[in-house]
Amino acid sequence: MGHHSNWPEWVYVGVVIALMVWVGAEAWNAERLVEHIPADAEVIKVTGQQWFWSFEHEDGTKEIGELHVKVGKAYKFEITSKDVNHSFNIHDYVVLLDAIPGRVNTVWFAPMEVGEHDIQCREYCGLIHYNMRGKLIVEEAEPSS
Amino acid sequence: MVLELQKPRPIWQIMFSTHHTDVGLLYLITSLAFLFLGGTLALAIRAELFLPGSQIIADSMTFNRMFTVHGTTLIFLFILPFASAVGNYLVPIMVRYKDMAYPKLNAIAFWMIPPAGALIWLGFADFTWYATPPYSIISAPGPAADMWIFGLKILGISSVLGAINFIVTILKCKHPDMSIGQVPLLAWSFLTSSLIVLVAIPTFAAALLMLLTDRLGVSGFFNPAMGGDPIAYAHLFWFTFHPEVYVLVIPAIGMMYEIIPRFSRKPIFSHSSGIFAFVLLSMVSFSSWAHHMYATGMSFTEKTVFMIGTLAAVPASAMHVFNFIATMWNGRIKFATPMMWAVGGIALFFSAGAGGVVNAAMPLDFQTHDSYWVVGHFHLFVMGTIAFGSIGFFYYIFPYVTGRMYNERMGQVHFVLSFIGTVLVFFTQHVLGLYGMPRRVYDYPPIPEWITMNQIASVGAMIIGVSMVIFLINMIYSSGKGKLADTDDPFNLGGKYYYPFEAKNPHH
């Protein structure tokens, strides 16, 4: 409105735009690296259904509620659902992807330490959504005797 | 001036009136009633989550129904009708016209709300405020789900009718002496948010019908068992509801544009930059809807496009914050109740936006998505920004609606408690999300950090609850027994900027 100069606002808007460009570029770069699936990743089929998770390894072994993996190996999850939408989540490894009937979504991870982690459902799926939980068990690469 | 309660009239005279201040009063009372109803559900939800295990809510189905109706109520039956109340009172006055452009249509748009509210509350659906298929098709119990669908359908029509009315009133009925650039920013906020409504709502209106026919089994648009695609619903839903969040927030910003200059006793820093930011926001709000869908398995390219679209909206929001601060700069600020709410709301608006940027950055969203972080994020907007702006504005127009003053001390206590409570609940929920707690859960495992943070959040919610009781008492007492307001300068601001309405309505 005419009588006062507006340059501080333009400087400020410039700073905000620069910040957003920086955030966007960093995010773009990080996501690009994260999404690059290693060629030797072993496939694990993950199926969500009301209200539990089941897993199928490449060698055909099946597990329900618990998932055993070996430390230092890369795994690729192929996630789907048998009924309604769910979301497969291992929060400690920032693994999060929706399980949607009729679709297969893929995400990969490589556990670096032996240990146990929670698996949970992060998309509302009804009555027992709050307790649609499982365990990820990361084991030594060679079973010790 | 407006002075509704000073000259008592039989209630039916107000109910059957089409005059804009009467319809405004109806909107106002309805929206506040739903604020208290929806808020009560929130307190029950927070009480349940105070500890792991079952506390006060018997089973998870009841809990799920409660958070669904809580969200639906506060968005559609509090925030939107409250904005319509303010728009009804002030837009015609601000553009110097005798009423809304279509008074009967205006009354009809209001009267669609009570039946829709009744459908939502009597049904008490459980499928969350996004009613995502296939859960909402194959799993959600009827008739609750169907009643919710019809309720939302009616509310959508009401919104569109209201939007048409605001647009025509502002563009076609404004006084010929007034250029569009001179229209006050509050009225501009209604113009831009109404334009968003017209473009955004039809998509969800179509999706709701498709959802209904899917539920009836005669179609399978979103049902994978019949060859449909649930992701299609997510796109239709968010194409409406991302822009819709700006429909919620823009009028609240408009209300702050009234309060901030008045109580700073200075003109707004830049009227034109306010208009520019509103117009820009209303356009870029359509470029980012799928930032709610990063985790549905979108390609890298799609995610990148929607991230850029989201970040592009940030400068426009940031311009409003600048405008507010620059207006207060060197002002003779009077921290009366309305000003406290507005300034508190701006601080929370800023924090909320910063959290939004984190969500928008793709790799970070996989930390925050569908966790309590997101609950904290959007509540800093809906509670911290929109409810704060609205409540502040309610105090601001209280003398004009009732002819009386509220109790200033109680208004300030209300603000201080609400502000502390809001920070405790919603900042804590951000952290809780980073610890991995999913949203929409009736119970949670006894992880020590989760328990502590849930308790902080629950205590914060109770503090807000107490503050709202003080609010209710103040409102009821003061509208009947408060001291008579000086309607020319109720806030004792003196000088040139004291009255809230640019012109008086010839009707009164």
Ligand code: HEM
């Ligand atoms: C600086 C501006 C904003 C940015 C960058 C932003 C960004 C985001 C992003 C990326 C999400 C998705 C998070 C997820 O689900 O993982 C989100 C969720 C949400 N935002 Fe914002 N947002 C902004 C402003 C707003 C405003 C102004 C409102 C409301 C008035 C709002 C309301 C919501 C709601 C309701 C959700 C969650 C919906 C749900 O899942 O239930 N946001 N926001």
Ligand SMILES: [Cu+2]
């Ligand atoms: Cu679930």
Ligand SMILES: [Cu+2]
């Ligand atoms: Cu959004």
